[in-house]
Each structure stands twice: as C-alpha cells, then as structure tokens.
Amino acid sequence: MTIEQAETDVLVVGAGIAGLSAALSADRAGADVTLVTKAERPEDASTWWAQGGIAVARDDPATFREDIVAASDDTAEATAVEVLVEDANDAVQDVLVDTLDVAFDTNGAGYDYGQEAAHDEARILHVNAETGKHVHVPFLNHIADETDVRLVEDTAALELLGHEGRVYGAVLERDGEWAPTFAGATVLATGGIGALYPRSTNPESATGDGVAMAALAGADTADMEYVQFHPTAYDPAPPERSAGDTGDEGTFLVSEAVRGEGALLRNADGERFMPDYHEDAELAPRDVVARAVREERETTGVVTLDVSSLAFAEAFPDLAAKCDSHGVDWTEGIPIAPAQHFLCGGVAVDDHGRASLDRLYAVGECSRTGVHGANRLASTSLLEGLVWGRRAGRDAAGRSPERVEAPELLDRDPDLPPAFAGEKFHRLRRVMDEQVGIERTPQGLARAQSVLRRLKGEVDAYIRTRTSRSLYELRAASVVALLVARAAAENDQSAGCHHLVEA
Numbered sequence: 001m002t003i004e005q006a007e008t009d010v011l012v013v014g015a016g017i018a019g020l021s022a023a024l025s026a027d028r029a030g031a032d033v034t035l036v037t038k039a040e041r042p043e044d045a046s047t048w049w050a051q052g053g054i055a056v057a058r059d060d061p062a063t064f065r066e067d068i069v070a071a072s073d074d075t076a077e078a079t080a081v082e083v084l085v086e087d088a089n090d091a092v093q094d095v096l097v098d099t100l101d102v103a104f105d106t107n108g109a110g111y112d113y114g115q116e117a118a119h120d121e122a123r124i125l126h127v128n129a130e131t132g133k134h135v136h137v138p139f140l141n142h143i144a145d146e147t148d149v150r151l152v153e154d155t156a157a158l159e160l161l162g163h164e165g166r167v168y169g170a171v172l173e174r175d176g177e178w179a180p181t182f183a184g185a186t187v188l189a190t191g192g193i194g195a196l197y198p199r200s201t202n203p204e205s206a207t208g209d210g211v212a213m214a215a216l217a218g219a220d221t222a223d224m225e226y227v228q229f230h231p232t233a234y235d236p237a238p239p240e241r242s243a244g245d246t247g248d249e250g251t252f253l254v255s256e257a258v259r260g261e262g263a264l265l266r267n268a269d270g271e272r273f274m275p276d277y278h279e280d281a282e283l284a285p286r287d288v289v290a291r292a293v294r295e296e297r298e299t300t301g302v303v304t305l306d307v308s309s310l311a312f313a314e315a316f317p318d319l320a321a322k323c324d325s326h327g328v329d330w331t332e333g334i335p336i337a338p339a340q341h342f343l344c345g346g347v348a349v350d351d352h353g354r355a356s357l358d359r360l361y362a363v364g365e366c367s368r369t370g371v372h373g374a375n376r377l378a379s380t381s382l383l384e385g386l387v388w389g390r391r392a393g394r395d396a397a398g399r400s401p402e403r404v405e406a407p408e409l410l411d412r413d414p415d416l417p418p419a420f421a422g423e424k425f426h427r428l429r430r431v432m433d434e435q436v437g438i439e440r441t442p443q444g445l446a447r448a449q450s451v452l453r454r455l456k457g458e459v460d461a462y463i464r465t466r467t468s469r470s471l472y473e474l475r476a477a478s479v480v481a482l483l484v485a486r487a488a489a490e491n492d493q494s495a496g497c498h499h500l501v502e503a
C-alpha cells in the first residue's frame with residue numbers, strides 16, 4: 001500500500017491502551033480520527049504484555065491517593081494524582097466494562113481484586129496475570145469494527161510537522177515511502193523506552209519515538225531520570241551475561257501479583273532477604289525491591305522467587321505455562337533479576353495531555369503527567385493511559401487540519417546496513433546498563449553523556465544522507481538516552497528510581 005499526503009482532525013500515533021483510548025474519545029466527540037501504529041501485531045505494544053492488571057479506587061479514593069504518593073517517594077504531583085483517582089472508576093466502567101466487556105476475574109463476592117506491592121488494599125482488576133491482552137485485543141477490534149477511526153498499521157511517524165510553536169501533524173512512513181499527514185491535533189502515544197536497555201519487559205519496538213519527536217520539535221520533557229526497573233523478570237542467563245547484548249531472549253515478567261499472593265524472594269543461600277531491606281518486605285515499593293534484588297545477586301549469586309507457599313499453577317496458570325515452556329521448574333524457585341520496565345517521565349503534559357507546543361498531546365508511557373513522580377505504583381500504567389487518553393481525545397477533537405511546509409527527507413540509500421544499527425544499539429545499551437541503570441554515580445553519568453553525545457552525532461550524520469524507519473528508531477533511542485542521562489546528571493537528589501551512590 002503506498003502512502004499519500006493526507007489530512008485528519010486528530011492524528012493519534014501509537015495503538016496501546018492510551019492511543020486507543022484517545023482515538024475512541026475523539027471519535028465519540030465527532031472528530032475525524034486517524035490512528036497510526038508501527039506495530040504489525042498486537043504484541044508489539046506494551047499494553048499487550050501487561051500482566052498484573054488495572055488498579056481502581058473502589059470506594060476508598062483517599063487510600064489509593066496515599067498509596068500512589070507513598071510509592072513515588074512523596075514526589076507525585078497532587079493535582080495529577082487527583083485526576084487519576086477521580087477518573088479511575090468511571091473510566092474503567094465506561095471503556096473497559098461497558099464498551100469492551102472485558103471479563104475481569106470474579107469470585108463469589110464480585111470482582112476478584114488483586115493485591116500488589118505498595119497497595120494498602122486489594123484493588124486490582126485483572127484477567128489471570130495476562131490482563132493486557134484481554135484489554136488490548138478487544139480494544140483494537142472495537143476501534144477497527146465499531147468506530148469511524150481509520151486504523152493504519154505498520155506505519156511509523158518519523159517527524160512532527162512543527163512551525164512557530166505549533167504542531168500540524170507528522171511525516172508518516174510505510175513500506176519505505178513517506179508523506180505528511182496534516183492534523184488539527186496530534187496525540188503521541190508511542191509507549192516506552194525498553195530498547196535502550198539490554199534487559200527490558202517491553203517489546204523491542206519501544207524505542208522512545210514519541211518523546212524524541214516531541215523533544216526535537218521543541219516540546220518540554222520532564223522527569224526523564226526516573227526509569228523504573230521491575231524487580232522480578234525471569235533471568236535465563238544469570239548473572240554472567242555480557243552487558244550490551246539484548247539479553248531479552250527468554251526473559252519474561254513475573255508479575256508483582258505473585259508476590260501479592262505470598263511469593264518470597266530468596267538469595268543464593270536460600271535466605272529470605274527482603275525483611276532486612278524494608279518493613280513491607282516483598283511488598284515494598286518496586287524501586288526498593290529492585291535495588292535489593294540487584295544487591296543480593298551481586299553478593300550471593302542467583303536470586304529466586306519462591307512460589308512454594310501458594311497454589312501457583314492454579315492462581316497463575318499462564319505464568320506456570322510460561323515457566324514450563326522455558327524449561328523452568330518453578331517448584332524449585334524462579335530465577336529472577338531486575339529488568340527495565342517503565343519510564344515515569346516523558347513529554348511534559350497537563351491534566352488533558354496537552355504538551356508545551358500548541359495542538360500537541362502526549363498520553364500513556366511517553367508522557368509525564370506527574371502521577372508517578374519518581375516511582376510508579378504497580379498497576380497504574382494502564383489506568384493512566386486510559387484516563388489521560390480519554391481526556392486528551394476529547395480535548396483534541398474539534399480542530400481542523402491546516403497545512404504547513406513539510407520537511408524534505410532524503411531518499412538515497414533507504415536501507416540501513418544492519419551492522420550499523422546493531423553496533424550503535426549495542427553501545428547505547430551497554431552504557432545505559434552500566435551507567436544509567438538502577439544505581440548511578442555522578443562520574444558514570446558524565447561518562448554516559450559523553451559516549452551518548454558521540455553516538456548521537458554519528459547517527460545524526462547518517463540521517464543527513466538517508467531515510468529509513470530503523471534509522472529514525474535509532475535516532476529516537478539516541479535522543480532519549482541522552483535526555484535520560486542528562487536529567488539524571490542534573491538531579492543530585494536520590495528519589496525513587498533515581499538512586500545515586502558513591503563511585
């Protein structure tokens with residue numbers, strides 16, 4: 001299919017829960033909506049991979065609010081937390097229950113609310129421990145079949161069309177061809193940055209495209225130093241794997257819900273260690289548990305998640321099946337290690353997802369709403385995407401597209417030599433892992449910035465000679481990596497996921 005110059009009222013980039021939610025509400029508001037995603041399969045969006053579920057306020061919003069703030073190391077923004085908590089029950093009921101009919105797990109008393117770390121009560125709606133796909137697939141189907149939204153797959157946004165503080169759409173690429181789509185409003189919903197780290201729970205496509213495009217167009221970003229690591233991702237190759245390799249093969253998330261049900265963390269000596277680190281032990285905030293797991297791995301060796309106290313196969317059949325298919329005998333404990341999981345910062349937005357450039361919005365993981373502060377509470381990411389997507393979509397509707405001059409992209413040598421991208425990504429991941437990971441030092445952050453500046457310079461030089469999706473993904477990764485390293489270097493206060501140590 002060739003790509004042609006086009007116009008739309010609302011252009012949404014990214015088809016996880018945040019982008020789908022924005023498209024749905026803009027469509028409901030009567031806008032002509034185009035939703036583009038570079039994904040070819042639902043699995044290419046982080047939403048599909050979400051396990052634990054989606055937190056709701058139930059009938060105790062005050063406690064939910066307190067838990068979000070406590071998990072954030074007291075850095076979450078009160079106004080943003082208020083928006084999330086106030087909208088939570090209604091957004092879930094409206095979209096996930098009434099519109100999509102998601103079959104959340106129930107018990108004899110109603111919904112089977114799950115418990116996860118740093119939550120004071122069981123408040124997590126879930127479908128097994130594979131909630132993401134049970135939300136994402138019906139949502140995609142609903143948008144494709146029941147709305148007027150134009151859903152275009154395998155199509156990437158390369159650059160925003162920006163002019164004098166305003167955004168007019170984006171240059172889109174499909175099958176090696178590109179053309180501008182002019183939009184009355186542009187909503188970025190491109191997800192996270194897992195591709196910047198050797199081990200991540202994100203899909204490979206999480207190259208930070210939205211944050212990079214927005215930053216390059218002049219939009220503000222914030223809280224970029226707060227990169228969250230999930231403490232319990234299955235570790236197929238403990239601990240001597242060489243840094244910089246993707247290391248992702250065979251990795252899978254072992255949901256926090258498993259610890260919520262009573263699983264324990266043990267070091268290589270078989271000792272339970274979390275009570276020595278935090279009074280809430282295995283249910284401490286995620287950043288605390290991730291650092292403890294890292295330390296125990298370094299000092300003792302393989303760390304395992306002991307699931308012997310729960311009926312693991314009955315409570316988590318999908319995770320038990322995943323262990324079986326990876327040859328893991330979970331009755332002996334699941335070997336785990338932290339893995340990059342979520343970017344708490346991103347494109348700075350207000351309570352309707354509005355960025356600092358006119359007619360530009362950002363929602364979901366690529367945005368920084370202020371809800372998470374320095375560390376995100378478990379099972380609030382789908383909720384944030386849903387709530388801000390709904391708000392942004394409504395707000396973005398009602399504006400007609402206007403045209404501006406589109407940048408001229410070069411069409412020489414459209415193919416990027418695989419070795420070029422491979423080598424750059426390897427270098428980028430290595431420095432992010434070693435210097436911009438769970439623990440950071442001022443010296444390491446300075447070193448990281450100089451490596452990343454050089455790397456970005458090499459990529460920029462290349463981009464002046466050719467256009468290809470993979471080159472733009474590499475550029476996005478290098479821009480975002482530098483934003484993360486710079487923000488980390490500029491913040492001398494440890495909080496949540498940003499943890500400084502002595503060199």
Ligand code: SIN
Pocket residue numbers: 050051052053254255256257377378379380381
């Ligand atoms: C998990 O299931 O542990 C992940 C949930 C989340 O990241 O919020």
